[in-house]
Amino acid sequence: MSVRVLLADDGLSPQPGLGHVDRLAAQVSEAGLPVEVTVEGTPVALASSVDLSAYRIIQEALTNALKHAGPAHASVKIRHGADSLELEITDDGQGASGDRVGDDKGRRGLIGMRERVGLFGGELSVGPRPEGGFRVHARLPLGGGPK
Secondary structure (H helix, E strand, O other), X not given: OOOOOOOOOOOOOOOOOHHHXXXXXXXXXXXXXXXXXXXXXXXXXXXXXXXXXXXXHHHHHHHHHHHHOOOOOEEEEEEEOOOEXXXXXXXXXXXXXXXXXXXXXXXXHHHHHHXXXXXXXXXXXXXXXXXXXXXXXXXXXXXXXXX
16 A cells, blocks of 8 residues: 655645644545544634644554554544644554554654644653554643743
């Protein structure tokens, strides 16, 4: 299977944000991983740095699922809270094999997610789900911007 860069940055378009997640989900679905997106809470205007980081975390998680989950479905949940934004990206695929979380190539995306979350003093948890598949959960505090 060939995985191309999803929504490549051409230098001309504005940086993506959560408003682009449906388009990203459609691209990933067309590439072979059906994706369902749900939004909970009342969306608020986000700092552009939070908006871009949230999008990139979702993009990386879906790209990893497309590469490693095998035949699967994915879910993206975006929860807008009073003081934080939560992202939960799951798949029901074959789960975390060694190449998904154990080698340097598989960890670069996870390291990037951790760095993005760390900029805002947030939290990230990643790993296999007990029922199978993989889960990425990120919490980005609102207000205050990058640390």
